[in-house]
Amino acid sequence: CSARAVGRHQPHAETQRMSFFVAMCCIASLLLGMPCFSTVRTSRKPHNVASARAQVSCRKARHAQKRLRFNERNPMSRKPLIAGNWKMNKTPAESVVLSQGISNRYSRKWNKVDVVLCPPTIDLRSVFTVLDFDKSNIDVGAQNCHWEPSGAFTGETSIPMLKDVGAAWCIVGHSERRDYFGETDSMVNKKVRALAESSFNAIVCVGESLAVRDAGDAVRFVCDQVRAALAGLDAHEAEYCTIAYEPIWAIGTGRTATPEQAILSFVSVKQAEEIAAAIRATVADLVGEQAAANMRVLYGGSMKPENADGFMACPNIDGGLIGGASLKVEDFCGLVEIASG
Numbered sequence: 001c002s003a004r005a006v007g008r009h010q011p012h013a014e015t016q017r018m019s020f021f022v023a024m025c026c027i028a029s030l031l032l033g034m035p036c037f038s039t040v041r042t043s044r045k046p047h048n049v050a051s052a053r054a055q056v057s058c059r060k061a062r063h064a065q066k067r068l069r070f071n072e073r074n075p076m077s078r079k080p081l082i083a084g085n086w087k088m089n090k091t092p093a094e095s096v097v098l099s100q101g102i103s104n105r106y107s108r109k110w111n112k113v114d115v116v117l118c119p120p121t122i123d124l125r126s127v128f129t130v131l132d133f134d135k136s137n138i139d140v141g142a143q144n145c146h147w148e149p150s151g152a153f154t155g156e157t158s159i160p161m162l163k164d165v166g167a168a169w170c171i172v173g174h175s176e177r178r179d180y181f182g183e184t185d186s187m188v189n190k191k192v193r194a195l196a197e198s199s200f201n202a203i204v205c206v207g208e209s210l211a212v213r214d215a216g217d218a219v220r221f222v223c224d225q226v227r228a229a230l231a232g233l234d235a236h237e238a239e240y241c242t243i244a245y246e247p248i249w250a251i252g253t254g255r256t257a258t259p260e261q262a263i264l265s266f267v268s269v270k271q272a273e274e275i276a277a278a279i280r281a282t283v284a285d286l287v288g289e290q291a292a293a294n295m296r297v298l299y300g301g302s303m304k305p306e307n308a309d310g311f312m313a314c315p316n317i318d319g320g321l322i323g324g325a326s327l328k329v330e331d332f333c334g335l336v337e338i339a340s341g
């Protein structure tokens, strides 16, 4: 199951101890006749894998675990999520270097956070291979998918294809896809539903333009996007969704306030929390209070270690969807450290 990374780093002492533990688990699993036990990452409890799923492939077992983890989570203590959206950056060779750099910084403290790397589609296999080999408990996600499982859709990638290369997450409805590639609310909804039906985690992006914000219409606009994206989902399917609030005018602009800045043209923590709370209320209206309490809401838009503290302290913000800063090992790992508390 665990693929071998080319040019992997020397494991440090803790990793070696973990490897020894995993090796002992593998032997125990063979003796006990539990085929999937040996594939479980060290930080995840083997008893979480339902016995009915014991015969499925290693990757499918990992998806099953993700689902159990969501179900069992205490709704009042949502686990933070830091996801890196690499956008159209990094060749497959460069993606190995970046993911290896991030994986090298992995520490046990990171178990308090869900960390996801979303490279370009062509890099998914390489990144998954690096992370899987290191057993660093970091997941891989895609930046887009098609809602059909296969067919005549030139240039598209289906959810079964993403699963096959180890992805467990998919970003949907990013403003760049909506603005540059004509993705509509209805297409976003088809993708979100297809992902939930495939037990695949969706990071659903919403966010207003500066014109909408200036017109005082941001809350209504964003909540309408949430309603459209989650239409037709039941509470159970909604468990696969995370919402990322990304004000379009703050993406890649640096227009996100550090605690010292009180300039009106910057996104303030207060504004972001106000929208995140409205998103949660909308989700409650759609699929119920419990599902809304469980659902993670992220902030995205020029988030970096210097301004992350304020966002992470907000009651309704559970992490970040990171663009530019996810391409720098120091910055991305710094954000994970902040989210680890």
Ligand code: 13P
Pocket (backbone or CB within 6 Å): 085, 174, 246, 250, 251, 252, 253, 254, 300, 301, 302, 303, 321, 322, 323, 324, 325
């Ligand atoms: P930046 O962090 O570069 O502003 O990008 C945010 C984003 O679009 C993440 O999806």
